[in-house]
Amino acid sequence: MQVLKTGAEWQKIWLQSLQSQKIIGFVPTMGALHEGHLDLIRNSKKSNDITVVSIFVNPIQFNNQEDFDNYPSLIKEDLALLEKENVDVVYLPDPQSMYPEKPVLSMHFGDLESVLEGAFRPGHFSGVGIIVSKLFNIIRPHQAFFGQKDLQQVAVIKRMVKDLSFQTEIITVPTRREEDGLALSSRNLRLSKEERDASLILIESLNLAKNELLAGKDWLAVRNQIQQKFEDEPLANLEYFELINPDNFQVIESIAQSKASSICVASYIGNIRLIDNLPIIP
The missing domain is CATH 3.30.1300.10 (Pantoate-beta-alanine ligase, C-terminal domain)
Known part of the structure; x- marks a missing residue:
């Protein structure tokens, strides 16, 4: 398993995979991994030659600073889990490399962001759209895997992929639950x-x-x-x-x-x- 910190490191591997006609699957995460994330990874490994997992807690999708500050960080444990799952590449960028300057761009998703999560978390989906776009531009995956628990987020990402002509297929994986039914998070x-x-x-x-x-x-x-x-x-x-x-x-x-x-x-x-x-x- 290779752990990369920069897009330039991945670029070399991507060029080799392109020449070898390898199919790339991608699982973007914010870490603190659980079985729901592992379901995404296992689905990727079934249908792709290379599976890339990113870990990045995206500050611009939080509209509550305390929520961002308290988000669990378990990098050592996460990397051990990913190693056990035989993930090929982990992309672990730092905030400075992802956002060398504060973004001035914002994304709007019409009616999709006027209800439910969009109504209660203004600006959230703009932050999601920007980080997923950046990651798709860096990784250039053939398939990307997202959990059904974040149903509205999946709808937003599918809309973004369609409107911006990303050549990435979005795969939705059913919600993984505890034995008593609580959705893993x-x-x-x-x-x-x-x-x-x-x-x-x-x-x-x-x-x-x-x-x-x-x-x-x-x-x-x-x-x-x-x-x-x-x-x-x-x-x-x-x-x-x-x-x-x-x-x-x-x-x-x-x-x-x-x-x-x-x-x-x-x-x-x-x-x-x-x-x-x-x-x-x-």
Whole structure:
């Protein structure tokens, strides 16, 4: 496994892979790796000759400085995991090499950034778009792998790839969960035992709402039921619980309104913000 700090180091390997007609898979991460990340890596290794994993905590996608400052950093442990998974290349740039100057560019994603994560985290998707664009320009992968847990982020990246004509196929990998259903997230490391127990309200609410909808219950009634459930949990502070069309991320009021539908949720558990989603009609 090669650990690279600069794009110039990767350029030499990329030229060799180009000459050898190697297919490159890419998994961008912010570190604090878990089994969900490893699922992405394993999917890449199945369909690509070379798998590259980046670790970079991107400062411009955080609109909360405290959240950025507290984001888990486990580089030594992450590298050991990647070595065990037989990753070919780890790209580990420092902030100065990625942002020698503060970016003046911003990205806008229309209606995609006006709801849910975009509404509650202004500027977040611009930061995501800029860093993913930079990484795609450096790595130039044939395929890139992202988790379904960040469903709106995947939609934004797919839009960016389409609009900017990146020659990269975006592969979405299903959410990996703990045995009790909690979606794996690097942020879970920051939960206390009490908060970890309380965090199950996300998946419990998603499952309950899905079952109620499929049984024919009205969405407004379902959402009111879920909001009361969150109000009854003292450690939870619900931001949104919405039924959406995953193709365009528009909020809908009935599963009959769209060929596909998913429920998305975001909530603080204590001081930790968690998100999750569940397809109703894939």
